[in-house]
Amino acid sequence: MSKKTFTVVIHILNNSNNFVGEPCYLTSNLSNWQVDAHPVGLIPPLGKKTSVVLEGLEESELEFKITRGGWDTLNTAANGELLAPHRIDVSRCSEMEVTIDGWRDKFPSSTASPQVHVLADRFYFPYLDTYRRIWIYLPKDYQYSDKQYPVLYMHDGQHLFDEATSVGRTGPVEWMVDETIDAASRQAIVIGIEHPNQTADRTREFLLFPFREVDEPVGHLYLRDIVEILKPYVDKHYRTLADKRHTGMVGSSFGGLLTLYAGALHANVFGTLGVFSPSIWTGKQQLADLFSIKLESNPCLLCGQCYYFYAGGREKRRNAPEGEGDMRADMLDFIDTHKKAMCVKIMIDIDEEGKHGALYWQKAFTRFYERWQQEISDN
Numbered sequence: 001m002s003k004k005t006f007t008v009v010i011h012i013l014n015n016s017n018n019f020v021g022e023p024c025y026l027t028s029n030l031s032n033w034q035v036d037a038h039p040v041g042l043i044p045p046l047g048k049k050t051s052v053v054l055e056g057l058e059e060s061e062l063e064f065k066i067t068r069g070g071w072d073t074l075n076t077a078a079n080g081e082l083l084a085p086h087r088i089d090v091s092r093c094s095e096m097e098v099t100i101d102g103w104r105d106k107f108p109s110s111t112a113s114p115q116v117h118v119l120a121d122r123f124y125f126p127y128l129d130t131y132r133r134i135w136i137y138l139p140k141d142y143q144y145s146d147k148q149y150p151v152l153y154m155h156d157g158q159h160l161f162d163e164a165t166s167v168g169r170t171g172p173v174e175w176m177v178d179e180t181i182d183a184a185s186r187q188a189i190v191i192g193i194e195h196p197n198q199t200a201d202r203t204r205e206f207l208l209f210p211f212r213e214v215d216e217p218v219g220h221l222y223l224r225d226i227v228e229i230l231k232p233y234v235d236k237h238y239r240t241l242a243d244k245r246h247t248g249m250v251g252s253s254f255g256g257l258l259t260l261y262a263g264a265l266h267a268n269v270f271g272t273l274g275v276f277s278p279s280i281w282t283g284k285q286q287l288a289d290l291f292s293i294k295l296e297s298n299p300c301l302l303c304g305q306c307y308y309f310y311a312g313g314r315e316k317r318r319n320a321p322e323g324e325g326d327m328r329a330d331m332l333d334f335i336d337t338h339k340k341a342m343c344v345k346i347m348i349d350i351d352e353e354g355k356h357g358a359l360y361w362q363k364a365f366t367r368f369y370e371r372w373q374q375e376i377s378d379n
Contacts, residue, residue: 006090008054011097014044018103028064033170036069062088071171072105080107084359085170112162113178115140125225133194137178139187148239150188150246150376153226155255157192159358173358180366186373191234206254208261209286219258227266246376250274252361264294267301274368276310276361280330281317295341306345306375310364312354347371
């Protein structure tokens with residue numbers, strides 16, 4: 001018996017004077033986000049509509065964006081802000097209307113605030129024997145005061161501050177770390193560390209234990225470079241509050257898992273760990289064993305730390321070793337297993353509609369930052 005299929009009609013209203021008459025496309029999860037997968041036709045005159053018909057769709061959730069053929073030509077809000085994917089539940093034949101209010105390439109490519117600088121284009125990490133670009137966010141009042149500031153060390157520096165350097169499966173989405181702190185009442189310094197360009201190299205650098213094709217992971221060396229080389233440099237050259245209480249680390253996915261490991265391996269350095277969507281599925285037993293061994297040898301090892309765990313309710317891993325994995329469940333299982341022995345403060349943030357991606361980590365970071373600042377202010 002053949003599966004039932006549906007037709008979805010998307011009507012696109014043009015509210016922009018720019019690029020009228022040029023071709024536009026849908027990029028969607030149906031085509032693994034190929035930027036020009038679904039030709040729509042030509043952009044109609046201001047105030048007019050064009051439509052695209054998608055036929056033969058099986059029951060699913062359709063997500064899509066509008067482009068002119070590249071990630072730098074995405075449809076935006078009128079102020080140039082990138083939009084979240086449009087969504088439609090494909091469970092019946094239906095229609096949807098969206099608007100074109102602006103195009104990304106009509107606005108400056110960089111979205112970083114003036115507080116973001118490149119600390120070093122080639123900062124040497126001796127344990128990895130490699131160079132990394134390092135970004136630094138300095139508070140607005142840094143140059144006008146003699147205050148010292150707490151510091152966050154964050155992985156995947158390309159994606160933290162600037163659309164011009166961020167990349168993603170659904171287009172560039174920055175975490176808006178600078179905008180978040182710009183708007184906050186309490187300020188901090190943020191250090192963003194570049195990840196390798198190749199996905200396989202990033203994976204190797206963020207793992208501690210062998211996994212699939214990664215026979216020799218070097219995550220422990222990467223953490224040593226941060227703790228023994230980068231942090232002392234930052235503390236020497238900037239006005240930081242260098243103690244454990246005022247030092248945090250934040251990462252997502254593989255970086256979230258590595259951040260979790262950093263809490264145990266360098267408990268004397270990091271007082272707060274922002275663990276976003278950790279890829280625990282890559283090695284549940286190794287993670288559990290490491291924390292168990294560390295806590296058995298020193299029950300007070302983690303005392304005084306604060307762990308902020310975030311996961312989305314819709315984060316699934318179809319390539320998990322044991323079959324389809326639920327990343328939220330993995331995270332909650334870890335917390336339940338170790339929360340009594342860990343002797344730490346744990347905050348859990350679940351977005352029931354959240355998926356695995358920067359759009360959700362961007363929002364989670366805002367919540368994390370507010371709670372982190374409250375935590376270090378109250379202690």
